[in-house]
Amino acid sequence: MNFDQLKEDWNNNNNNHGEVSEDMLKIKEAHTPIDKIRKQMKQEFFVQLLSLLLLAFTPKIFGFSSELKSIFILFYAISCAFCTYYFFKFYTFYKHSYDLGLDSRKNLLWFYYEMKLNIELYKALTYILGFIALSFCTTALFIIKGTLLSEILQKFSMFYIVINAFVAILVIGLITEFWARLYYGKYVRQIKTIIDSLDEE
Amino acid sequence: MPEPSTANFLQLINENKGIIHKVTKMYMDKVEDREDLFQEIVMQLWKAYHTFKGSSKFSTWMYRVALNTAIIFFKKENRKVDKTSLNEQIDIADYNDNQEKEEKLAYLYRAVQELNPIEKALIFLFLENQSHKEISHNLGITEINARVKLNRTKEKLQQIIKKNGYEF
Numbered sequence: 001m002n003f004d005q006l007k008e009d010w011n012n013n014n015n016n017h018g019e020v021s022e023d024m025l026k027i028k029e030a031h032t033p034i035d036k037i038r039k040q041m042k043q044e045f046f047v048q049l050l051s052l053l054l055l056a057f058t059p060k061i062f063g064f065s066s067e068l069k070s071i072f073i074l075f076y077a078i079s080c081a082f083c084t085y086y087f088f089k090f091y092t093f094y095k096h097s098y099d100l101g102l103d104s105r106k107n108l109l110w111f112y113y114e115m116k117l118n119i120e121l122y123k124a125l126t127y128i129l130g131f132i133a134l135s136f137c138t139t140a141l142f143i144i145k146g147t148l149l150s151e152i153l154q155k156f157s158m159f160y161i162v163i164n165a166f167v168a169i170l171v172i173g174l175i176t177e178f179w180a181r182l183y184y185g186k187y188v189r190q191i192k193t194i195i196d197s198l199d200e201e
Numbered sequence: 202m203p204e205p206s207t208a209n210f211l212q213l214i215n216e217n218k219g220i221i222h223k224v225t226k227m228y229m230d231k232v233e234d235r236e237d238l239f240q241e242i243v244m245q246l247w248k249a250y251h252t253f254k255g256s257s258k259f260s261t262w263m264y265r266v267a268l269n270t271a272i273i274f275f276k277k278e279n280r281k282v283d284k285t286s287l288n289e290q291i292d293i294a295d296y297n298d299n300q301e302k303e304e305k306l307a308y309l310y311r312a313v314q315e316l317n318p319i320e321k322a323l324i325f326l327f328l329e330n331q332s333h334k335e336i337s338h339n340l341g342i343t344e345i346n347a348r349v350k351l352n353r354t355k356e357k358l359q360q361i362i363k364k365n366g367y368e369f
Contacts, residue, residue, distance in 0.1 A: 003327075003355060006305065006309065006328070007327070007328050009302045009304065009305055009306060010223075010328045011230065012302070013223075013302070013303075013306055014219070015218075015219040015226075017213060017222070018218070020214045020218055020243055022207060022211060024240060024243050025210075025211075025244065027244050029242055030244060030245065030248070031237075031275075032245075032270070032274070033273055098272055099249065100249055101252055101253070101266055102269070102341075103265070103340060104272060104319075104340045104341055105340060105341025105342060107272075107273075107341075108272070108273070117265055141274070158203055158351070186359065187275070190275065191273065193317075194272060194273070194318050197318075197319045197320075197336065198319050198342060200350075201244045
């Protein structure tokens with residue numbers, strides 16, 4: 001195979017068909033992996049915001065006692081504080097722009113770590129919210145008297161309840177990991193494979 | 202009437218659009234995917250145009266942005282399989298006077314689809330007459346690594362072309 005001849009043919013090949021018009025510059029949406037992840041996270045952000053708003057009506061819907069309502073408000077306030085913090089973080093990440101004029105290695109590493117950071121942040125928020133929800137449910141079960149569930153609960157030892165809480169946290173963790181891998185992980189893996197091929201000696 | 206910077210940009214892009222077309226052919230097999238990648242590259246160039254300070258040639262900066270976009274660009278999923286065979290594609294090229302050259306390049310474009318994104322970048326930059334030093338700068342690897350990788354990729358490409366029943 002004559003690469004010099006191939007190079008010559010390549011350089012003599014005319015690829016100048018079609019004009020680039022101003023309309024082509026008006027497309028707003030970019031499709032790099034980080035843009036795709038950010039777009040998905042933006043959609044989830046609105047779902048989470050809506051869920052948080054709907055959650056505010058929980059005491060009214062389920063007719064909480066004043067004691068339970070106070071505890072709910074406390075847990076709800078903690079959830080809102082965490083969400084505000086993480087939403088702010090997501091927003092700052094969202095505004096991070098990239099520079100494709102860097103060399104490929106720097107560019108790929110930027111994308112890889114930016115995606116990892118976004119995903120880790122997303123997972124952290126999910127763990128925290130899951131943990132708060134679980135804590136509230138456990139507290140509520142001890143406060144609500146006279147229901148079948150509370151009677152059953154009183155028959156079990158503390159050790160059993162702790163084990164159950166531990167398993168529940170584990171399940172939340174596994175679901176979060178699965179969800180993050182399913183929706184965002186594929187892009188990270190693909191970029192990692194490209195970085196590895198660049199690093200290969 | 203477009204703004205002066207827009208007009209300048211469009212002029213530069215139209216002068217150098219051959220580079221983008223070649224990148225899209227290297228990275229995408231199907232026509233629709235090539236069009237998507239072309240649009241994406243033009244958009245990324247436009248988004249990053251304000252960072253172009255003019256210290257290097259526009260085409261040098263364009264190589265980087267175009268290649269970096271192509272390397273991390275993932276084609277749309279669930280797209281219908283392109284049933285157009287290579288022979289049909291070559292038939293279209295037959296109208297060109299340089300039939301043999303067109304055929305050779307068509308086989309090259311088909312063969313490079315079996316390379317990974319970094320190998321495609323190496324072959325592309327090599328065909329664009331870039332030196333090992335320039336390739337290493339563009340990819341962010343050492344010059345020795347660029348040389349080794351390029352040689353390996355050329356060997357791999359030769360084997361693919363031979364395997365596909367073509368030789369040149």
